Amino acid sequence: MTRSEQTKKLISKPYFILLIILVLLFCLDTFVLKPFIKEHYLDQDLQSFKDFSWRYLLVIAVVIAIVVSICIKATKILQIISVCLYSAFFALWAFRTLLIQILLFTNFQTEKEHIINTYEVINHKEAMVFWMDGGKGNSIHDDNAIELIDKKRKAKGLKSIFEYKNGDKVKVEFKRGIFNVNYLD
Template sequence: MTNNHNINAKAFFRKYFLVIIFIIILLLLDFFLKPFVKDLYLNDDIKNFKEFSWKYTVFIFTILAGIIIFISRKSITLSAVPLILLGLMIFGIGFYFGLHSLVDNALLLINSKTKNTEINKTYEVIHDKEKKVFWLNNENSIHDKRGSSKN
């Protein structure tokens, strides 16, 4: 009886392997990476990084697509090229929208673990009705253009 259950479990994991991996990745993202990154970085820093980080996701997809094409190059026929391009486009769009947040948070985590020097600045948070203003050295705010360019 237990041998039959082992066969069913193996068949289940083979059939739903990619779904299980995707669920594990989403759980990792929501319960580990997002809270960890939000504790390390200011929300404005995260937004600024995410505006320019699409390049990294596209680069990773390009590498994966190149590996897939290289591995399957012997079995590709000329008539299958349009179907392969369509498949790569669908895979790329799914990869971008499905894993972009994971790539961003993973890169921010790697950045926090590989930093060389740490600069500590003391600031005071003044709560306004609509936003927070960070004051540095009792003279410049972070939002002040003159103060943000000083080092």
């Protein structure tokens, strides 16, 4: 067998198609979804969603397992169980980040309600401290979150958050999607 015949066997059509699909999924995740998610969600909301997203991922894994078992026409119960377990494991772990980001993108596309939170600005310029106190554990301390809120406010023609003085009240408008995750628009 010549070298070119060996190469042709290694690069068969199904493997090549699978490779293209995986590269496209990687590009979608890296260049489209990640920047989009970072542009609209606060880190604390992302972390909160990731903590309970296993429910949605489990449903997706079960659906994938059912579809795969139907596609391969598994007739024996042992085959069905093994296909379901492998499919669920693969969906949950191999594509967890991508699936979470697709769910967050879906959340953004399905606006359910508007939420307006009022925060008190804590601005101590001498100590270089700036954060927003919403009371009841609803404070925003993260610099990235504050900068994202400020960027969204400026885009709407509103006053910059950094122009507020200590003790001033500022309203921040969030939207909530189908998965009950707040986002900035």
